[in-house]
Amino acid sequence: MSDLDDFKATYFDECSELLTELEEQFAAIEAGERDADRLNAVFRAIHSIKGGAGAFGFSALVGFAHAYETLLDYVRDGRIEMSDDVVTLCIRANDIVADHVKAVQSGEALPADYGMDEKARFDALARGDTASEDDEGGEPLDDFDIEFVPVMVNFDAVADGDEAPADDRFDAPPMAVEPGHWEINFKPHQALYARANDPLLLFRELAALGEMSVRAIVSDIPPLSDFEPFAVYCSWEITLIAPALTEAMIREVFEFVDGDCDISVVQLGADMAFDVPEEAPAARVAAEPGFPDLLALADDEVEALLDFALESAPAAEPAIVEEAPALSFAALAETIKPNAPVAVRRAPVEALKPASVPESEDGERRSVGVQSIRVDLDKVDRVVNMVGELVITQSMLTQQMDETLRARYTELVRGLEVLAQTTRGLQDSVMAIRAQPVKSxxxxxxxxxxxxxxxxGKKIKLRNHRREHRNRQDGDRAAQRSADPYGAQFGRSWHRDAGPARRAARVKSAR
Amino acid sequence: MTTLRVLTVDDSRTILAMLHHTLSNAGFEVLQAEDGKQGLDMLKNGEFDVIITDINMPVMDGIEFIRHVRATGQHQSLPILILTTETSRDKRDRGKAAGGTGWIVKPFDPEKLISVIHRVVH
Incomplete structure (x- = not known):
């Protein structure tokens, strides 16, 4: 069996459980229990079915489940009332989802329009309440990216009185642009760091796209007396050169930090694109009096500068110092070296690990959460059969022991008694493993x-007594088959199999 | 090179199994939790390099889970990737506002999954 087959088997098992849960939830919902927890549980069940279906490319199932999920989302948000009609529609939708699951499991194709009527009703319900106020519910992410309009603001160029100020580039259409030469201005906000994003990682991604040079803008760093550890003082100018580079490729690198930084991406003009990578940074930084260029410093100079900063700063917790954005200067200086290891944040993680935790305990901890395993029924049945053979053999041996032998071989008798006891225990344990919850x-x-x-056309009330036994594991494969939803079989299995003391149920006709 | 430890949090066994398969084959050490509360318990007892979490889960959903993780001082720089089929900006932004580092949209392509993890992990 391939990995994919294994995953599918897991998925279909999961679907079976989720569909059973849906049955239960809607039985309660139909009875009037329409609290948020129940609606959330229903939503999650369909959500999980859809998620797995997407992974396997079951597009028809995904399409229907998505529409159904959207309806359920609106219901749990209160935008659509869970009226009796909606409940009936949802119960029908559960059937359709189950049919889709069954179809993909068996490889049979459903009609192309199967479930389309219900899907149309979902859409109509959703449109009726929400079309005017919210169109974003199922919008693909890409539709939102057009909100961002890049604007190049380069105050340095204006202040320096250059012949061609940077912001004029937008107003000079005749100037030819050089494909593959890009300038990126990047200023992170505090939120970027708070969400565990890191400029260094972004630079690493950018460096993989082409030839990159980075210039740190450190002019906003205040004197140490005014320095706020969690404030953001640094921004960067990045030049990236690669023949086939597009703006979309660059923006994809900044996808996760969109909104958490100020960023502009501009394609350089042909007349100003060259000479940027190596020489420009040093030349530009020279125009910023009072702030040394970290990129231009030798390693020992950078370390000396950082040592000075740390020594001069007020005493702080090591972890807090580690989080301070200012320390990323040092990491930046490291990362711009080709193939330099980036280890600035890893060290404290190791340091935070409790030293007293032994390895064996660690191994034990890793088992948290794994409380059950899934085994094929055939394998379990093989064990059940072998244990059955063992029980028979043990019984035969016991029967062979007549009085003469018992008197003569007392130790053997004791051994057989222990064997009998152990065999019974083994049989009980194996049967307990094989037993299935009758809940489903x-x-x-x-x-x-x-x-x-x-x-x-009758009103029927089903009363299920002794509900505390609903999870009792006393079923077997026959019990699973008895779940076949045919009325006659239901009637027989319900009354024949269920002992009155264990599962008393009564189907009562009101008329 | 140190093996990266990944905590995957999802109530879907199918997704957990697929994540485990993909990440294990890529050389990651993968641990699993079925809801946010279980994820927090595992986080108390182990160090991780990245968390991948679903949003819609019972007991404790992904949004609350992320908030709890971020509220813990030692995990403020731990990357958290939101694994969800939700494609609306609203859901994605909620995860991000809670402290999510990035996101992966299901169904995920294995190569893309690995690449996204490397984008947020040192």
Whole structure:
């Protein structure tokens, strides 16, 4: 069995459980229990079915589940009332989802328009309440990217009185641009760091796109007496050169920090694109009196500068110092070296690890959350059969022991008694493993009764006593099959299999 | 080179299995949690290099989970990727506002998944 087949098997098992849960939830919803927890549970079930279906490319199932999920989202948000009509529609939708799952599992194709009527009703319901106020519910992300309009603001160029100020570039259409030469101005906000994004990682991504040079703008750094550890003082000018580079490729690097920084991406003109990478940074920084260019400093000079800053700063917790954006200067100086390791933030993570935790304990901790495994029924059945053979053999051995042998071989008798006891324990344990929750069998009954009531035109009330036994694991494969939702079989299995003391149920006709 | 430890949080066994398969094959050490609360418990007992979490989960959803993680001082620089089928800006922004570093839209392409992780991890 391939990995994909394994995943599909897991998915179909999960779908089976989720569809059963949907049955249960809607039985309660139909009875009037329409609280938020229940609606959220229903939403999550469809959401999970859709998520898995997407992974396997079950497009028809994804399409229907998405429309259904949207309706449920509106219901739980209160935008659509969970009226009886909507409940009935949802129950029908559950059937359609189940049919889609069954179809992809068996490889059979459903009609192309299967479920389209219900889907249209979802859309109509959603449109009726929300079209005027909210069109973003299912909008693809790309539709929002057009909100961003890049604006190049280069105050340095204006202040320097250059012949061709940077902001004039936008007003000079005749100037030819050089494909693949880009200038990026990037100023992070505090939120960028708060969400664990890091300019260094962005630069690493950019460096993979082409030849990059980075210039740190440190003119906003205040004197140490005014320095706020969590404030953001640094911005960067980045020049990136690669023949096939497009703005979309650059913007994709900044996808996660959109809104958490000021950024402009501008394609340089042909007459100003060259000479930028190596010489321009040093030349430009020279125009910023009072602030040394970290990129131009030798390693020991950078370290000396940082040592001075740390020594001069007020005493602070090591972890806080680590988080301070200002320290990223040092990391920046490291990252601009080709193939330099980036280890600035890794060290404290190691340091925070409790030293007293032994490795064996660590291994034990990793098992948290793994409380069950899934095993093929065939494998379990093989074990059940072998244990059955063992029980028979043990019984035969016991029967062979007549009084003469018992008197003569006392130790053997004791051994057989222990064997009998152990075999019984093993049999009980294996049967407990094989037992299946009967919940999935009986959770379908309310729905079966409801459909019977609709077909017969009678009001039927199903009363299920001893509800505390609904999870009792006393079923077997036959019990699973008995869940086949046919009325006659239901009637027989319900009354024949269920002992009156264990599962008393009564189908009562009101008329 | 140190093996990166990834905490995956999702109530879907299918997604957890696929993440585990993809990430394990890529050399990551993968641990799993089925909801946000279980994820927080695992975070208390281990160090991770990145978290991948679903949004819609029982017990504790992804948004609340991210908020709790960020509220813990030692995890403020821990990258958190939101794994969701939600494509609306509203849902994505909620995850981001809570402290999410980035996102992966299901169904995920294995190569894309690995590449996104490397985008946010040192």
């Amino acid at each position: 069998v009986f959770s379908r009954m309310p729905r079966l009764v409801r459909e019977l009531a609709q077909k017969t």
